[in-house]
Amino acid sequence: MSMKSLFVDRVRKVVRSIPRGKTMTYGQVARVAGSSGAARAVGMVMKNNYDPTVPCHRVIRADGKIGDYNRGGRERKEQLLTEEGAL
């Protein structure tokens, strides 16, 4: 049985709203989702997300680094962002 917390649902909703060519930091996503300061927890959600309708590659770190990606690693993530013109 899948137990989807309110937090997870909100995070997914926010990430789904990020337009092509744009990005948000983990911290921003957390704040908009209503859990300011939960940047790390957002990372957990992204890590376990395999829903293709959630563009998790558009979520990057606040220090400018690319961050990780569970489907092809940072390489793939950077490639996708470049293709979308987000970099």
Next chain:
DNA sequence: ATAATGACGTGAT
């Protein structure tokens, strides 16, 4: 109820 975990953030070195 507690401890461990981690696709983070920030300030200090």
Next chain:
DNA sequence: AATCACGCCATTA
């Protein structure tokens, strides 16, 4: 620019 130590939050892989 690159580490590091800590704090932070929700979840429990």
